[in-house]
Amino acid sequence: MSAKESAIRRLAAWIVALTPADVPPDVAAVASHATIDTIGVALAGSRTEVGSHARRFAGEMFGKGGAAVWGSTLGLTAPGAAFANGVAAHALDFDDNCYAGFVHASAVVVPAAWAAVQAAGRSGSTYIASYVAGTEAEFAVAHAMGLAPYQRGWWTTGLYGTIGACAAACHAFGLDANATASALGLAITGTGGMKAGFGTDAKALMVGRAAQAGVSAALLAREGCIGPDNALDGPSGLAVLTGADEYSVASFETLGRTWRLLSPGLDVKRIPVCLSSHAAVDALRDLIAEGLDVPSIERIVCDVPPIVVKNLVYAQPATRQQAQFSLPYSLAATLVHGDVTLAGLEPAALATPELVAAMQRVRMHTSDRWADPERLADAPEGAWLRVELRDGRAIERFRAAAVGTVALPMSKGEFDSKFMSCAAAVHDAATATVWLSTLRKIERVDALASLRP
Numbered sequence: 001m002s003a004k005e006s007a008i009r010r011l012a013a014w015i016v017a018l019t020p021a022d023v024p025p026d027v028a029a030v031a032s033h034a035t036i037d038t039i040g041v042a043l044a045g046s047r048t049e050v051g052s053h054a055r056r057f058a059g060e061m062f063g064k065g066g067a068a069v070w071g072s073t074l075g076l077t078a079p080g081a082a083f084a085n086g087v088a089a090h091a092l093d094f095d096d097n098c099y100a101g102f103v104h105a106s107a108v109v110v111p112a113a114w115a116a117v118q119a120a121g122r123s124g125s126t127y128i129a130s131y132v133a134g135t136e137a138e139f140a141v142a143h144a145m146g147l148a149p150y151q152r153g154w155w156t157t158g159l160y161g162t163i164g165a166c167a168a169a170c171h172a173f174g175l176d177a178n179a180t181a182s183a184l185g186l187a188i189t190g191t192g193g194m195k196a197g198f199g200t201d202a203k204a205l206m207v208g209r210a211a212q213a214g215v216s217a218a219l220l221a222r223e224g225c226i227g228p229d230n231a232l233d234g235p236s237g238l239a240v241l242t243g244a245d246e247y248s249v250a251s252f253e254t255l256g257r258t259w260r261l262l263s264p265g266l267d268v269k270r271i272p273v274c275l276s277s278h279a280a281v282d283a284l285r286d287l288i289a290e291g292l293d294v295p296s297i298e299r300i301v302c303d304v305p306p307i308v309v310k311n312l313v314y315a316q317p318a319t320r321q322q323a324q325f326s327l328p329y330s331l332a333a334t335l336v337h338g339d340v341t342l343a344g345l346e347p348a349a350l351a352t353p354e355l356v357a358a359m360q361r362v363r364m365h366t367s368d369r370w371a372d373p374e375r376l377a378d379a380p381e382g383a384w385l386r387v388e389l390r391d392g393r394a395i396e397r398f399r400a401a402a403v404g405t406v407a408l409p410m411s412k413g414e415f416d417s418k419f420m421s422c423a424a425a426v427h428d429a430a431t432a433t434v435w436l437s438t439l440r441k442i443e444r445v446d447a448l449a450s451l452r453p
Contacts, residue, residue: 006229007252008188011140012181014255015133015167020125020443022256023132028443030261031131034096036419036439037268038089038110039070039453044342044422045091046071050201054087054208067115068452071426075452078119079212079219082165085111086211090157090204092342093324094272094422098135099264099380101142102150102307104157104207105164106266109134112165112211116172116218117448124445126172132261134168134214139260141232145239146246151307154242158193158206165214173218180218185227187217188238199314199322265406270414271340273323276308277330278402280383284334287387287397294335296389302327302364303384305376309366316359320345332358342421 023031045051046069055069062080069076069084076084089095089107096106113130117123138160150156166187170180190213197203221227232238239247267275280302288294304312304327314326323329323345333340335358343349369384370376379400387395401407403414410418416436423432435453438445445451 006234007141007144007232007249008181008184008229009177010252011137011167011184011255012170012177014252015137015171015180016175016177018129018133018171018256020129023129024259027132027259027261028128030266031128031135032440032442033268033415034106034266035110035114035127035131035442036436037415038095038106039435039439040419040422041092041094041107041272042085042089042111043071043427043453044094044425045088045204047425048088048091050204051084051088051091053201054205055084058084065119066121066449067118068449070453073452078115078169079215081115081118082111082215083208083212085115085208087204087208090207092272093203093274093321094269094342096266096268097275098139098260098266100139100260101145101156101160102147103138103142103160105135105138105161107207108157108161108210108214109138109164109168111208112215113168113172114448115211116169116215120172120174121447121449122172124442124448127448128443130168130171133171134164134166135261136255136259137167138164140251140255143260144248144251145242145244146248148245149242152243153195155193155195155197155203155206158210159191159238159242161193161207161210162187162191162214162217165211166217167214169215169218170221173222175218175222179221181229182225182227183218183221185229185231186220186225187214187227188231189228190217191238195310198311199317199319199325201321203321263406267402267405268410268415270402270404270410270418271330272342272345273330273340274311274325275402275405276304276311276381277327277340278404279379279381279399280304280327280385281330281334281340282402283383283385283397283399284331284387285339286399287385287395288334288338292387292395296391297335297361297387298390299388300331300362301386301388302331302362303367303369303386304364305370305380305382306366308381308383309364312364316356317350319347320350323350326359327364328359328362329355331362
């Protein structure tokens, strides 16, 4: 990137130049996998209260169009469908994560790319390329910004998701470099997101807003609206205003040569709670599988990285959203139910005396052991679990990563089972099986508009 070329211009040039043939097979496979997972969790999320609210709102606020609202017969304009599907995709906090910026990338980019490609009347192979354009652009920005914005309380999914959605939509609509740069500038100047929304409907709604805003920015640029080239790295740009102290333009130099969809890659969730809980849950499940007697447990003490403490803020959750950000809940559900499940997050299940008592036996803290940069890099959301027994003995277990993460991917059977259980909220088993098979072959679909999950 030349000294005079802004990051936005560099991103725009790369997005416009990317073709389906430029996407390596292993990257396309990740994109396909992420699409299946995202649509699955969105089908389940479409039946939540916030998913239903978002769908009704989108139907009232956006015009009818050719972009499908998943889990319904509704067809809306691309921004409206992107909003409704984005909210549904994150309603259960069951969607994937990426450590490039600590973002939920697919819940924003899949709805945006899908809606834009359907509205544009383009193919499944274009959709895959648009998804890759969106996620890789988002990850490049996130990597350039470093961790400071997230640590300061910005929710980077909302902050960077608008950029990913915009990049995907620009690619899907076939905008040129100037229009794409304007769209990115428009998207960045209006982006945002706060972690204050954790534990409330605001979190899922921020995902839908990011998807909708990105698509809208692309459409506005297509109409001729002009956005600033320096919205990212200018004197009043995103990097300065969010306190990205380590901002580095080098992140944009590797676009198309290294793929962040492969490294650090996407972590697919096995259970429907914040990823910060997963390693601790798996450590406890390991011990139970090895013969730990659950009734003999006096207390469970979890030593976790500082970011986990900041994310999991609810000690005694009263709602599903709060439980999804509660380590005591996740471990108590594992003790009482054997695992964390969608059914176990229902209000009636949260109030059972057995679960409440189990939550009271869980403690969480962070220690100096996480001051080691190498350890933190190897286990960014890891957990040291100490199980103290009534007879005075204690058992310890460390998990650096959870099942479903890039280091320990889910098996095909586990992945398919997740999709089927989520899709069951909308479809019978036979129909869900057909959708799973169809989505696996998405690159071969001539007209994405024909698919309405």
